Amino acid sequence: MEVLKEKVEEEEAAEREEAAERAERGEKTLRPVEVRREEAPLTQEALRDLEKKLSEILVPGKISISTKDTIDILKLPVSYQTNTPKEEHLLQVADNFSRQYSDLCPDRVPLFLHPVNECGLPKFVSTTLRPTLMPYPELYNWESCAQFVSDFLSMVPLPDPLKPPPFLYSPTTVLEQQKGNCFDFSTLLCSMLIGSGYDAYCVNGYGSQDICHMDLTREVCPLTLKPKEIVQQQEKAPAKKYAIKPPRDLSSKFEQEQEMKQQEQIKAEEERRLREEEERLLEAEKAKIDPLHGLRVHCWVLVLSGKREVPETFFIDPFTARSYSPQDDHFLGIESLWNHKNYWVNMQDCWNCCKDLVFDLGDPVRWEYLLLGTDKPHLSTTEEEDTGMNDDEDLDNLCKDDKDKSFDMPSSWVEQIDISPEAFETRCPNGKKVIQYKRAKLEKWAPYLNSNGLVCRLTTYEDAECTKTLEIKEWYQNREDMLERKQINKVTGLNIDYFKPGHPQALRVHSYKTMQPGMDRVMEFYETARVDGLIKREETPKTMTEYYQGRSDFLSYRHINFGPRVKKLVLNSAESNPRPVVKITEQFSRNPAKPADEDVAERVFLILDERIQLRYHCREDHITASKREFLRRTEVDSKGNKIIMTADMCVSFEVEPMEHTKKLLYQYEAMMQLKNEEKLSRHQAWESELEVLEILKLREEEEEAHTLTISIYDTKRNEKSKEYREAMERVMHEEHLRQVEAQLDYLAPFLAQLPPGEKLTRWQAVRLKDECLSDFKQRLIDKANLIQARFEKETQELQKKQQWYQENQVTLTTEDEDFYLSYCSQAMFRIRILEQRLNRHKELAPLKYLALEEKLYKDPRLVELLKVFA
Secondary structure (H helix, E strand, O other): OHHHHHHHHHHHHHHHHHHHHHHHHOOOOOOHHHHHHHOOOOOHHHHHHHHHHHHHOOOOOEEOOOOOOOEEHHHOOHHHHOOOHHHHHHHHHHHHHHHHHHHHOOOOOOOOOOOEOOOOOEOOHHHHOOOOOOOOHHHOOHHHHHHHHHHHOEEOOOOOOOOOOOEOOOHHHHHHHOEEOHHHHHHHHHHHHHHOOOOEEEEEEEEOHHHHOOOOOOOOOHHHOOOOOOOOOOOOOOOOOOOOOOOOOOOOHHHHHHHHHHHHHHHHHHHHHHHHHHHHHHHHHHHOOOOOOOOOEEEEEEEOOOHHHOOOOEEEEOOOOEEEOOOOOOEEEEEEEEOOOOEEEEOOOOOOOOOOOOOOOOOOOOEEEOOOOOOOOOOOOOHHHHHOOOOHHHHHHHHHHHHHHOOOOOOOOOOOOOOOHHHHHHOOHHHEEEEEEOOEEEEEEOOOOOOOOEEEEEEEEOOOOOOOEEEEEEEEOOEOOOEEEEEEEOOOOOEEEEEOOOOOOOEEEEEEOOOOOOOOEEEEEOHHHOOOOEEEEEEOOOEEEEEEOOOOOOEEEEEEEEOOOOOOOOOOOOOOOOOOEEEEEEEEOOOOOOOHHHOEEEEEEEOOOOEEEEEEOOOOOOOOOOEEEEEOOOEEOOOOOEEOOOHHHEEEEOOOOOHHHHOHHHHHHHHHHHHHHHHHHHHHHHHHHHHHHHHHHHHHHHHHHOOEOOOOOOOOOOHHHHHHHHHHHHHHHHHHHHHHHOOOOOOHHHHOOOOOOOOOOHHHHHHHHHHHHHHHHHHHHHHHHHHHHHHHHHHHHHHHHHHHHHHOOOOOOHHHHHHHHHHHHHHHHHHHHHHHHHHHHHHHHHHHHHHHHHHHHHOOOOOOOOOOOO
C-alpha cells in the first residue's frame, strides 16, 4: 500500500513540473494540480479500495505465466482470483518485513514471500499450503506420501536456476496438470505430511546440481541394494564323551599356504582394479565442476522430530522421495522455511552447508519469524534482561504491545486437495515413468496398463554407459497365475519366477534356463497347499531330488537317478516313454513312536543291481547305527525248486541284535514289504515326471495368455460383471413390464361365459357386476371362515394339551415340562397371530368390497352401460 501511495505522489510531482513548464512557455493548461487540490486526498482506505477494484479486474479467457501452461481461470474458485482483507493485511505485513530484512541484511537475496498464483494474484506462501489427510491408508506415512508425489508429478526445471520462481501454483492445479517445479512438489508434499500429523516445513535454499536436476545417474538404485543378512550364531552342541575322532588331515600345509597366497594375490589384484576403476570414474565426475555450485535454488521438505514419533530431524527431497540427514552434502544452505502457520528466515551462517544449523524455530536469534502467533515456544530471557522488567507497568505495556502486534495466519485459499481413486491407482503421468540410476534403469507402469500385468522393471548394466545388460527384474500385479516377480540373468541365462500363494500347482519359486522338460530346473512349492508336503524339487537331465515336510510317513528327502531313454524324447512323452529309474534314495525323519533300531533313516533302492540298502536311526547313547542290505536274486536248488529266501540274501549289522530280527520269516516279510515300497517309489517318480510336464505346459499357457484378474468391485474394468449387471437389470425391467401387463382381470372369468365377439347389453353388464361382487363377497367370507377354523383348531389343541398336563402333572419329568411350556408359548403365538389376522380381515373386507364396486362402475367396458345405476 505504501508503494502505491509513493507512486501517486510521484505522479502528482511530475504533473506540477509539467504545468510549470507550460506556464513558462505561455501555454494554456488544464491545471491538473489545482483540480487535484480541490479533490479529497487519497487515504489508506481509498488506496485499499482502489487496489481491490484493480485486483478484481480480470482478463477474460485464459492466461499464461512463464510456464507456457494454459489455465482456464474462469473455472477456478473465487478464493483463487481475489484476496480477502486479512490476506491483504498479511501481504502488507510481508512487504514491511521484507523491507526491514533488506535494510538489515543488504547482502542477502530477497525473500520468497508472495509469488503469484495461477490467476496472476500474489498469495503468501504459507496460505498456499493446505493440510489434508488423504482417505487412503497407504498415504499415512511419510515414505508413501513422498513416493506418491514423486511418482505422480513430472519434474519441470525452474525458469531461472539462481532465483525462486515468480509463481507458485496451488496444489490442486499441480495435481490436475501432474507436473511442477521443486516448489510445487514441496508444497503438495508438505500439505499431505502436515495433514498426516507430521511437523513438516517447506524449505527455500540451495542444493547441488544433481538434486536440483533430479539427476540420479550417480546414485545407486535402492532396489539393487541387498538387505544385510543377520548372521545368527549357532550354539555348538556339547561334545559327547564317547565320540569318533575326525580323520587325520594328510594334506600338505605348504601347498595350502601357497594356494591361499595365490588366492589372496588374485583377490588383491581384483580389488586394485576395481578401486582404480572407481577412482577413474570419480575423477571423471569431479572434472565436471558445476560453475553454479552453491547458487542453485532448490526447495525441499523439512520434518522436525517429535510428532508422529519421528526420532531425528531429516530432509525429504520431493523429486526422488528419498530422506537425507541435515549433514548431507546435497543441501548447501537455507534461506527461509515456512508451514501453514508462520514463516521463518534463517539467520545462521551456512558456510558448512546445513551441517551446523540448529532447527530450534523458537530461537529468535537463529530464526527470525514473521508473525508473533506461532506455536513454537520462545527461549526464556536471561536474568540480566529480567532485572529491567520488574515493573508491573512495563510488563503490562509489553504484553499490550505484543497483543496489538500479534496476527494469525489466514486460512488457506486453496480448495480441498482431492485425489480420485483412478488418479491414485494410475500414479505416474500417462501411467509410465522412467528413472535412470547409476548403471541401472527403473521403469514404472500403472496397474492394468500393460496386458501382462507388468508394473515395474529394473534393468542393471555392467558399464556406466548402460549398454551391456546384466540382469532384469520385473514385478507384476493382478496376474491370474499369481506371478509376482521375474528375474532374468542375461549372463548365465537363468530365469527365476516368484509366485504368490494361490497358484494351481502351489508354485512358489521356479528357477530354469529353458522350458524344455528334462533340463536343469528348481521348483519350490507352498507346502501348506500340497497334500504330499512337497516343498522343493530339483531336476537335472539325469537326476531328480525332492524335499518334503510334515508327512505322516516322515519322508523328508527323495533322490532319483535316471538312465538313458530308449528312444528320443518328445514333449509330453514321459507317460509313454519315461526315463528308466536306476536308483532311488529316500531319507526319513525320526519317528518317536518306533525304536531307533527299527526306524529307517535312509533307504536306497539299487534297481539294476537288485539290492535294497537300509540305514536306521542312531540312538542317543550310541555312535553307530544299524544297517541292513537285501539281495533280491532268485536262485534254484539242485531239484529245480525256486528258492524264495535264504540267510545270505540279507546282510545286516545290528548295534544290539534282537532275536526276532535273525529269523528268516522276519527278513522275508521285510523284503516283501520293501518290494512293494520300491514299486510305489518308482510309481511316485513317474508321477513326479508327469507333474513337471504338466507344470511346464501350464506355465507356457499362462505366459501366452497372461490373463489378469479384475475385482468384482471394479465396475469400470470388469466387463463380465458389467454385462451381467446390465442383463439382470434388463431381465428385471422386462419382468416388471410383464407383471404390469399380466395383472389379474377381475372380469375375465365372467366375460368368458359370454359368446366371443358378442356386444354387451345393459342387462348383461348388470348381471356381470352382480356376479363379480357376489363372487368377491363369497371369497371374503370363505377367507374369514378359513382363518376362524384355524383359530378354533389351534385353540382346541391347546386346551387338550392343557388338560393332558393337568392330568399328568405329578408324573411329568423336567424335560416334559420344558416341552409343554415351549408348546404353549408357540401355540399362544399362533393363536394371537390368527386373531389379529381375523380382526384385520373383518375391518378391511367392507372397504375392499366398496373399492371393487367402484372399479366396476369405472371399468371402460361397463361404464357406458352402468351410467343409469351409478
